[in-house]
Amino acid sequence: MPKSALDAFDRKLLALVQRGANRTADALAEEVGLSSSAVLRRLKRLRDDGVIVATAAVVDPLKVGKPNFFLAALEIERERPELVARLRQWLAAEEGIQQVYYVTGTADFMLVVVAPDVGAYDALMSRLMAENPNVRRFTTNVALGVGKRSLFVPVD
Incomplete structure (x- = not known):
């Protein structure tokens, strides 16, 4: 769906559900100024069109064992499409790798990795090197600390 296809109601809904996806249709309708059924139809369309790609719970790391966050910069040998595609698939399949960015600069990929400790991170990265x-x-x-953790995308 092109950006221009989103109207003001869609943008308001997207902002609201990004801040709290568990809100009821009635609550969203009241804030947006539409009926509950119109809100549900719009949310379904936004999902069907791939604008909303997932609904997830944000977990407090301190309450589940205080995992560590690592930012890894990868450099690759060759940027042949099939080699990059294979690496992307490998990275996407690893649960501990939360985010993957293909970037410019000295690194080719930047990763956000979560692991219970340095040993587990080291084991993951050793596998990454051995298998890729x-x-x-x-x-x-x-x-050392997290100042902000969000996947919010401004839709204004």
Whole structure:
């Protein structure tokens, strides 16, 4: 769906459900100024069109064992499409890798990785290197604290 196909009601709904996807249709309708049924139809269309790709719970890391967050920068040997596609598939299949960005600069990929400890992170990255020979090297930054954690996308 092109950006222009989203009207003001769609944008307001997207902003609201990004901040709290568990709101009822009645509550959303009241805030947006539509009927509950219109809100439900719009949300269904936004899902069907791939604008809303998932609904997820945001978990407080401190309440589930305080995992560590690592920011890894990967450099690859060759940017041949089939090698990059294979690496992307591998990265997407790993639960501990929360986010993957294909970037410009000295690194080719930036990863946000969550692991219970440094040993588990090291094991994951050792597997990554062993199973993906196109990865030349990686560098790691350890998050000492989290100032903000969000997947909110402005829709104004």
